[in-house]
Amino acid sequence: MNSIDAGFSKMGLDGATRHAFLCIGPDCCATGEGMAVWEVLKAATLATGCRALRSKAACLRICSGGPWLLVYPEGIWYGGVTPERCHRIVAEHLIAGRPVREWMAQAHPLVACPPG
Numbered sequence: 673m674n675s676i677d678a679g680f681s682k683m684g685l686d687g688a689t690r691h692a693f694l695c696i697g698p699d700c701c702a703t704g705e706g707m708a709v710w711e712v713l714k715a716a717t718l719a720t721g722c723r724a725l726r727s728k729a730a731c732l733r734i735c736s737g738g739p740w741l742l743v744y745p746e747g748i749w750y751g752g753v754t755p756e757r758c759h760r761i762v763a764e765h766l767i768a769g770r771p772v773r774e775w776m777a778q779a780h781p782l783v784a785c786p787p788g
């Protein structure tokens with residue numbers, strides 16, 4: 673296995689069901705606030721065996737009202753995510769597949785590429 677394949681394997685791309693991108697600031701929120709949510713996102717996904725990929729972002733181009741959590745494939749944008757809210761989003765959306773509607777700021781799924 674080459675180093676690129678090893679990276680895909682390490683991230684768990686095979687079998688991944690969702691991808692969560694979290695902006696940790698510095699403009700939409702204080703970086704410390706974003707990192708507190710990141711630690712919860714990381715710990716909760718690991719503890720539950722959640723098959724969602726997670727990525728830390730430095731900016732999702734909204735730059736206020738964060739931390740922002742964006743979940744694909746549904747294209748759900750959650751603003752003002754707290755550590756407490758993150759636990760519920762992991763349980764209900766990332767694991768059970770039911771977006772937390774009362775915290776959704778936007779829903780914008782992207783069109784999938786055709787196979788091949």
Ligand code: FES
Pocket residue numbers: 695696697698699700701730731732733734735736738740
């Ligand atoms: S810094 Fe978070 S959206 Fe720009």
